[in-house]
Structures are given as structure tokens and as C-alpha cells.
Amino acid sequence: MITFMNNSDSEEEPCNERTSLMSAESPPVPSYQDGLQASEAAEAQAHRKRRAGSSCGPNNIAAGERSGSSVPVREIALENEEEELTLKYGAKHVIMLFVPVTLCMIVVVATIKSVRFYTEKNGQLIYTPFSEDTPSVGQRLLNSVLNTIIMISVIIVMTVFLVLLYKYRCYKFIHGWLILSSLMLLFLFTYIYLGEVLKTYNVAMDYPTLFIVIWNFGAVGMICIHWKGPLQLQQAYLIMISALMALVFIKYLPEWSAWVILGAISIYDLMAVLCPKGPLRMLVETAQERNEPIFPALIYSSAMMWTVGMAKPDTAARGPSQQTWDAAEDGREHLQSPSHAESQMSERRSPVPSRPITSLEELEEEERGVKLGLGDFIFYSVLVGKAAATASGDWNTTLACFVAILIGLCLTLLLLAVFKKALPALPISITFGLIFYFSTDNLVRPFMDTLASHQLYI
Amino acid sequence: MTLAVFFGCTFIAFGPAFGLFLFTIARDPLRIIILIAGAFFWLVSLLLSSLIWFIAVKASDPQDERLQKGLLIFGVMFSVLLQEAFRFLYYKLLRKAIEGLVALSEDGCSPISIQQMAYVAGVGFGLMSGAFSMINLLADALGPGTVGIHGDSQLYFLTSAFMTMVLIFLHTFWGILFFHGCEHRRWWEIAAVVIMHLTVSGSSFCNPLYVGSLVPSYLLMAAAAVWAYLLSGDLHRTCGASCSVYGVEPAPSQDPEALQDVPVPIHPYPPLSSWRQDRPSPSLQYLFPGLGDPGQPWRGRRWSAVAARPVWLRLAHSNAPLGSRKTSQFWGTRLCWPCRELSPS
Numbered sequence: 001m002i003t004f005m006n007n008s009d010s011e012e013e014p015c016n017e018r019t020s021l022m023s024a025e026s027p028p029v030p031s032y033q034d035g036l037q038a039s040e041a042a043e044a045q046a047h048r049k050r051r052a053g054s055s056c057g058p059n060n061i062a063a064g065e066r067s068g069s070s071v072p073v074r075e076i077a078l079e080n081e082e083e084e085l086t087l088k089y090g091a092k093h094v095i096m097l098f099v100p101v102t103l104c105m106i107v108v109v110a111t112i113k114s115v116r117f118y119t120e121k122n123g124q125l126i127y128t129p130f131s132e133d134t135p136s137v138g139q140r141l142l143n144s145v146l147n148t149i150i151m152i153s154v155i156i157v158m159t160v161f162l163v164l165l166y167k168y169r170c171y172k173f174i175h176g177w178l179i180l181s182s183l184m185l186l187f188l189f190t191y192i193y194l195g196e197v198l199k200t201y202n203v204a205m206d207y208p209t210l211f212i213v214i215w216n217f218g219a220v221g222m223i224c225i226h227w228k229g230p231l232q233l234q235q236a237y238l239i240m241i242s243a244l245m246a247l248v249f250i251k252y253l254p255e256w257s258a259w260v261i262l263g264a265i266s267i268y269d270l271m272a273v274l275c276p277k278g279p280l281r282m283l284v285e286t287a288q289e290r291n292e293p294i295f296p297a298l299i300y301s302s303a304m305m306w307t308v309g310m311a312k313p314d315t316a317a318r319g320p321s322q323q324t325w326d327a328a329e330d331g332r333e334h335l336q337s338p339s340h341a342e343s344q345m346s347e348r349r350s351p352v353p354s355r356p357i358t359s360l361e362e363l364e365e366e367e368r369g370v371k372l373g374l375g376d377f378i379f380y381s382v383l384v385g386k387a388a389a390t391a392s393g394d395w396n397t398t399l400a401c402f403v404a405i406l407i408g409l410c411l412t413l414l415l416l417a418v419f420k421k422a423l424p425a426l427p428i429s430i431t432f433g434l435i436f437y438f439s440t441d442n443l444v445r446p447f448m449d450t451l452a453s454h455q456l457y458i
Numbered sequence: 459m460t461l462a463v464f465f466g467c468t469f470i471a472f473g474p475a476f477g478l479f480l481f482t483i484a485r486d487p488l489r490i491i492i493l494i495a496g497a498f499f500w501l502v503s504l505l506l507s508s509l510i511w512f513i514a515v516k517a518s519d520p521q522d523e524r525l526q527k528g529l530l531i532f533g534v535m536f537s538v539l540l541q542e543a544f545r546f547l548y549y550k551l552l553r554k555a556i557e558g559l560v561a562l563s564e565d566g567c568s569p570i571s572i573q574q575m576a577y578v579a580g581v582g583f584g585l586m587s588g589a590f591s592m593i594n595l596l597a598d599a600l601g602p603g604t605v606g607i608h609g610d611s612q613l614y615f616l617t618s619a620f621m622t623m624v625l626i627f628l629h630t631f632w633g634i635l636f637f638h639g640c641e642h643r644r645w646w647e648i649a650a651v652v653i654m655h656l657t658v659s660g661s662s663f664c665n666p667l668y669v670g671s672l673v674p675s676y677l678l679m680a681a682a683a684v685w686a687y688l689l690s691g692d693l694h695r696t697c698g699a700s701c702s703v704y705g706v707e708p709a710p711s712q713d714p715e716a717l718q719d720v721p722v723p724i725h726p727y728p729p730l731s732s733w734r735q736d737r738p739s740p741s742l743q744y745l746f747p748g749l750g751d752p753g754q755p756w757r758g759r760r761w762s763a764v765a766a767r768p769v770w771l772r773l774a775h776s777n778a779p780l781g782s783r784k785t786s787q788f789w790g791t792r793l794c795w796p797c798r799e800l801s802p803s
Contacts, residue, residue: 095487098494395593400501403586407498410491439505446515447508448590450530455614455665457591457621457658458504458537 090417093370094410096302100239101409104377105402107243108250108385117196118251119389125252127151132254144256148264151257155265159272159279167286175226178297182225182241186218189244225297238300242374246381250389258386259434265379266430273424284422300377303369370413376425380405383433391441396448400440404432459615464599467615471592471622475585478630482577488570489578496548496582496633503544504590507537531663538655541583545633546648548579549640572637573690580633584626592622611666621662624675628658631682638689654678 112118124131127150130143165174191214198205205213221241224234253261272278287294384401391397408429416423451458483489511533518525552575559568595618606612632651639647658678664670 091487091491095490098490395597396590399589399593403494403497403501406494410494436501436505439509443508443512444504444590447504447511447533448594451534452591452594454530455618455621455662456530456534457625457662458507458534458541458587 090413093302094413097370097372097409097413098406100235100300100302101372101377101380101406102402104239104243104246104381105384105405107239108246108381109388109398111193111197111243111247112250112385112388115196115200117199118247118385120251121254122251124254127154128253128257130257132256140256144254144260147254147257148260151261152264152268155268156279163279163283163286166283174295178295179222179226182222182297183218185241185244186221186237187214189241189248190214190217193244193247231301231303235300235302238374239377242300242377243381245374246378246385249378249382250385253382255390258382262379262383262430263434266424266426269375269424269426273422280424281422294371298374299371300374301369301371303371370416372425376429379426380409380429380433383430383437387433387437387441391437392445394441394445396444397437397440400436400444401433404436405429408432459599459601459603459605461600463615464596467592467599467619468596470616470619471588471596471626472585474623475581475588475626478581479585483581486570489574492552492570492575492578493582493585495551496579497586499544499548500541500583500586503540504537507533507540510536534659534663535656538659539652541587542636542648542652542655545579545583545636546640549576549637552579552637572641573634576634576637577630578633579637580630581626583633584629587629588622588626591625592618611668613668614666617665617668617672620672621675624672624679625658627679628654628675628682631679631686634686634690635682654682 128147129150130146132140132143134140134143162174162177191210194210194214220229220233221237223229224237225241249258269280272280273284275281283294293299384398384405387401388395388398408431409425411428412423412425479493483493511529514529514532515526518529520526552572556568556570556572556575559570560566563569595615599615605614611617632655635647636651639645639651658675661671661674
């Protein structure tokens with residue numbers, strides 16, 4: 001039986017503050033009742049100002065809105081433009097989140113369906129001490145509820161601890177913690193995963209090769225996640241560690257506890273992000289106050305970042321973008337750059353050659369991104385993986401949960417476009433996922449099986 | 459069964475749909491979202507119909523074969539009707555979405571038309587329906603076994619694959635027909651779609667006499683295809699023949715720092731009456747004053763912003779020089795919704 005030591009508590013902290021979904025900046029909700037004629041004149045002016053504003057536009061918007069010091073006229077015009085741009089990039093960024101979520105789920109489902117290790121019961125985590133092997137249903141339900149309470153309390157404690165550390169600026173501690181947890185994920189869990197996959201397909205690999213493979217994978221992963229790296233490689237690594245974490249949960253959480261935990265954690269996510277004193281909300285707000293991005297190891301960012309000048313040789317435009325560029329090349333952390341969340345992403349990438357961009361909107365369209373916490377990836381994949389593992393070999397259930405989660409994510413992003421502040425990504429998706437899992441498994445499956453046995457089509 | 463059966467059946471059932479997805483839907487994020495939402499609506503309809511069937515079965519005697527068969531027939535028919543009801547609900551939702559998109563867009567035109575949404579919604583319904591019919595079969599096809607060893611038909615997988623393919627296509631065409639009927643208040647089109655669906659599902663009761671189910675389904679698919687093409691092709695023909703590009707130029711910007719070097723393409727406005735011939739369409743002169751006169755500056759709302767329109771808007775139109783006449787293409791056109799909110803000034 002494998003139990004996890006206490007220093008793997010760091011594994012829990014991926015579960016807590018990673019569960020938030022936020023837009024890159026937070027301008028206020030534009031009021032569409034503003035007169036359109038007034039906005040015309042304002043827009044002409046705003047265009048002039050925005051072209052001068054350069055790639056720091058979103059920064060200014062974010063900073064300006066938060067400090068409330070922006071020019072009202074500019075604000076109205078920008079709001080109207082941004083609202084349309086919000087919707088336009090909203091659809092695009094929904095897809096930019098669909099793709100990684102889908103990939104993570106595909107990796108988890110493929111592993112669950114092929115590698116039998118992750119569906120075998122080999123003990124439980126110490127966070128879920130109560131066993132579910134009891135004969136009576138009531139006892140089993142009670143045990144799973146108790147397991148959930150313990151797990152959620154651990155998560156709450158870890159989150160509050162992290163928020164306190166962040167508030168009191170113990171950055172080194174946090175970074176050490178994050179590095180330790182990603183070390184464990186990238187090396188130990190990958191080693192176990194690779195071992196099990198090789199066992200399943202009966203492929204022999206000698207230790208030197210294994211060492212080289214794991215070492216390279218892990219070292220590049222650490223660099224990409226915690227320092228600089230190509231955006232897509234970083235995204236790939238984040239997807240992989242989310243999938244690994246989800247597989248660990250699927251293996252070590254007992255049946256009923258897993259479902260109750262999924263439900264409870266979406267309620268916790270809702271409260272932690274939306275309540276004024278919720279730990280995740282405080283984390284996000286503190287990060288925004290200090291104009292720092294949240295730890296890169298915990299958030300998946302879909303941003304594409306072009307920190308380059310524009311087609312129009314505007315010296316004022318060049319200036320700030322040069323700053324961002326220099327910040328990227330210096331490789332310093334978020335503390336000194338214009339600290340737009342996406343400018344952080346520029347630092348994590350090797351410098352890209354500058355490319356003339358024909359309009360400010362295009363620049364901004366590519367700059368804005370939506371961020372999704374890794375905990376959301378993990379719990380989506382846990383739900384779909386559990387559906388694949390335990391739904392009596394039925395693929396319809398997996399498919400139904402997959403569609404339900406995607407629709408939940410879409411709705412959440414729609415709400416994000418409306419409210420423009422950090423929102424919990426778990427509740428809607430997990431609710432839909434749970435509803436569809438239980439109803440598909442118990443209602444649709446017998447119907448479809450009966451239809452298939454008679455070869456009827458509806 | 460063999461890997462060949464698996465791949466063969468997968469490609470038969472999902473190949474055309476995958477091609478449709480790849481070439482027409484995958485590029486546009488909005489269409490992907492509409493596709494997934496369509497799949498979701500189909501799923502919800504299936505859920506509700508399974509619930510009804512499940513309750514009916516649980517409330518009845520499991521030993522009575524005839525009753526169970528009758529309940530199954532009832533379940534199938536009810537499911538078909540519920541699917542069409544949810545298609546109607548989805549149509550309502552998409553209409554609202556178009557109004558929202560129009561309200562949020564810069565120049566009062568939705569980036570996607572109801573016809574395109576109808577097509578994508580149909581593909582969404584079809585893909586989900588096909589996936590739910592076929593995926594379990596495909597998973598079983600990978601495992602060991604012999605088809606028809608107990609005297610059933612040996613062509614089970616193959617015919618299932620063909621039936622799935624025809625269902626996906628049918629859902630696509632039904633989507634187009636249904637939405638067109640809803641748009642024009644032609645109830646007979648909607649009724650025709652429902653009757654076709656019931657016929658196809660009913661014909662599957664002939665299985666394993668596959669000639670009784672596959673042949674009518676394919677014939678109905680061909681008929682639906684022609685009908686749907688005529689409905690949308692007709693639009694194309696009228697649009698292409700009579701559409702003239704209203705050569706509007708933006709008001710010259712007074713802004714010295716405006717991006718003067720960016721060429722502003724023509725925004726073609728095809729006649730609004732394409733699908734709304736039976737409804738009095740608002741006069742274009744009312745909406746776009748000074749319109750009939752190419753070269754005259756257009757004083758529509760927010761035209762000063764056109765110089766800085768987002769790239770997606772400019773890329774939606776091909777490189778037509780200013781003032782040229784150019785027929786609009788079906789997929790590239792941004793059909794204008796009658797913008798009732800626009801003020802004439």
C-alpha cells in the first residue's frame with residue numbers, strides 16, 4: 001500500500017488555489033445603454049489615444065479601471081469596443097480552453113481504458129482514511145461523507161496557509177513548495193506512469209534509457225513551468241501534470257468518496273472564489289492589487305503574446321513595448337514588468353522575432369487570454385476518468401460527461417465575459433457532469449442497450 | 459473481430475461527418491461552440507426520453523414480451539418527437555443568440571447567419587446521435603467475438619455503420635429544413651422533418667431485414683439533401699444574381715493619427731430579403747441612408763471605427779477594391795439581420 005508522506009501535502013495545494021477561472025484583466029462591465037452617437041465621437045478620440053497607448057493598452061485598462069482614474073469618454077468608447085472584442089475573443093478563447101481540457105481528458109480516459117493499474121484498488125490516501133468496504137449502504141455513505149469532510153478540510157487548510165504565505169510575501173517558501181510539488185509530479189509520478197504503461201504493453205526498457213528519458217522530461221518540465229519556455233510546451237507540460245494528478249486521484253479515491261468529493265469541492269470552489277473572504281478570492285485580489293500574476297505553476301494560460309511594435313511607426317507606441325521586450329530579455333520575474341498577466345507569459349518564452357501587426361485590435365486580441373486553474377483540469381479529468389472507469393464499460397457515459405463538462409465550461413466563460421472577474425470554473429461543469437453521469441449510467445444506458453440489441457435507431 | 463472491422467466501421471460511420479467538421483466547422487470557434495451546444499441539446503432530449511421509457515418499463519411487468527416491445531416502440535417514437543422538440547428549442551436559443559451577437563457587433567451584422575447555424579446545429583445533433591449509436595459497437599468490435607454466431611445477422615457492424623452515417627447526414631439536412639421552416643413559419647416543412655424522422659426510426663424496426671431500413675433511409679436522405687440544397691442554393695442563386703455591392707465608403711476620418719494606410723474593404727450588404735420573403739423587410743434606404751449611391755460617404759453608426767475594425771472582420775471579405783461590384787459568397791457573407799435597433803441617423 002502506498003501512502004503519501006506529509007510532505008506531499010504539497011500535492012493537495014494544486015487542488016485548492018488552482019480552481020479559479022479568471023480573465024486576464026478586469027475592466028468593468030460596459031453599459032450598453034450609453035448613447036451610440038456619443039460613443040462615435042469618443043471612439044475617434046479613443047482610437048487616437050489607443051494607438052498612442054501601444055501594447056500596454058490592456059495594462060492601462062486593467063490598472064486604470066482598478067484605480068478608477070481613466071478618462072470617462074475613453075472608458076465608454078473602450079468599453080463598447082471591448083465588449084465586442086470580448087465576445088469575439090470570447091468564442092476564440094472558449095476554444096482555446098476546450099482544446100487543452102479535451103486533451104487532458106483524452107489522456108486520462110485513454111490511460112484508464114488501457115492501463116489497468118489505475119483502476120485497481122491498491123489502498124487509499126491518508127486523506128481518506130475510512131474504508132468503503134462495509135456491507136451496509138448507510139455505513140458506506142457515512143464513510144464517504146467523512147472522507148469528504150477530511151479531504152475538504154485538508155484542502156481548506158492548505159489554501160488558507162498558501163494565502164497567508166502570499167499575503168505576508170513569503171515568496172521563497174511558496175516557490176520552494178511549488179518546486180517540490182512539481183518535482184514530485186514530473187519525476188516520481190511520471191516514472192510510475194511510464195512503468196505502468198510499459199508493463200501494459202509489455203515493452204522492455206533498460207534503466208539507463210529510463211533514466212535519460214525521465215531526466216530529460218522532468219528537467220525540461222521544471223524549466224518550462226517555473227522559468228521560461230515555449231508557450232505550447234509549457235501548456236503541454238501543464239496538461240500532462242494535470243492528467244497525472246487526476247490519475248492519482250482516480251486510483252486512490254474510493255468510489256463513493258470520489259463522487260461526494262467532486263460535489264463538495266465544487267461547492268467549496270464556489271464559496272472560495274465568490275465570497276468576500278474566500279481564500280481564493282483574496283489570493284486573486286491580492287495578486288491583482290500588487291499587479292503580479294498568480295504563480296505560473298498553478299494556472300494554465302491560453303494567451304498568445306506578441307510583445308512587438310505595430311505597423312505604424314509610433315515612437316510612443318514603441319516605448320512601452322520596448323519596456324516589455326526588455327523585461328522579457330532580462331528574464332526577471334513579474335515584479336518589475338508592466339505586470340500584465342500576459343506580459344508574464346512573454347518572459348517565459350524565448351524571444352520571438354518582431355512581426356508587424358496591422359492593428360491595435362489584433363494586438364490586443366492576441367494578448368488577452370483566459371486563464372484556467374490547474375485544479376479545474378484535474379477535477380474535470382477525475383470526473384470523466386471515473387466515468388470511464390466505473391460506468392460498466394460504457395462509452396456513452398464518458399461521452400455524455402465530456403459534453404456536459406464542455407458545455408459547463410462554455411457557460412462559465414460566458415459568465416466570465418459578462419462579469420469580467422475571477423469566477424469558479426468547477427461548479428457548473430461538475431454539476432452538469434455529475435447529473436449526466438448518474439442519469440446516463442442509470443437511465444440512458446439501459447435504453448440504448450435495448451435499442452442496440454434490436455438494432456433500432458432513434 | 460478485427461482491427462479492419464473497427465477502422466472500416468469507424469470511417470464509414472464518421473468519415474463524412476468528420477470531413478464536414480474539418481472543412482466547415484473546425485476553423486470557426488463560434489461554430490464549434492454551436493456544434494457542442496447542439497450535441498448537448500440532443501443529449502438532454504435523449505435523457506428525458508430515456509427517463510420516460512425507464513419509468514414506463516419499471517412500472518410494467520418485465521415478463522410480458524409484447525408489452526415490453528410496445529413500450530420500446532413508444533419509447534422510440536417519443537424520443538424522436540422529443541428530439542424534434544429540442545431542435546425547436548435550440549432554434550429559439552440560436553435566434554436569441556443571433557440577436558445578442560448583432561447587438562454586440564460593430565456594424566449591426568451577426569458574424570454567423572441562421573442558415574449556417576442551422577447547418578452546424580444539424581451536424582451537432584447528428585454527431586451526438588451517431589456517437590451514441592456507434593461508439594459502444596466500435597469498442598466491442600475491438601474485442602474478441604464472432605458476429606451473428608447465434609443466428610443473428612452477420613452484417614451487424616456494417617449495417618450499423620451505414621445506418622449511423624445516414625442518420626448523421628439526415629440530422630444535418632433536417633436541421634437546415636427545420637430552421638428554414640421555423641424562420642418562414644412554414645409549418646409543413648417542420649411537419650415533413652418530423653414525419654421523415656419518424657419514418658426513418660420506424661423503418662429501423664425492419665432490422666435485420668436491412669433492405670427495409672437502409673434503402674428507405676438512403677432515399678429519404680437523398681430527398682432531404684436535394685431539398686436542403688435547393689433551400690440554401692436558391693438563396694445563393696438569388697443572392698449571387700441580384701446582389702450588388704453597395705459601394706459605401708467610410709467617412710474620411712478627421713483624425714490625423716488615423717491609420718490611413720489600411721485599406722478599408724467594402725462591406726457587402728446582400729439583400730435582406732433572402733430568407734424573409736414573406737415578411738415585410740425593412741427598407742434598406744431606411745436603415746442605410748444615402749445607400750444607393752456608391753461613393754457617397756455613409757453616415758451609419760460607428761462608421762468612424764471601421765478603419766480600426768478587428769482583423770476577423772476584414773478577413774471575412776476578400777480583397778475587393780473600393781467601389782467594385784462583387785457577388786457575395788454564401789459562406790463568406792455576413793448576412794445582415796434586419797437591424798431594428800439601428801437608428802437612421
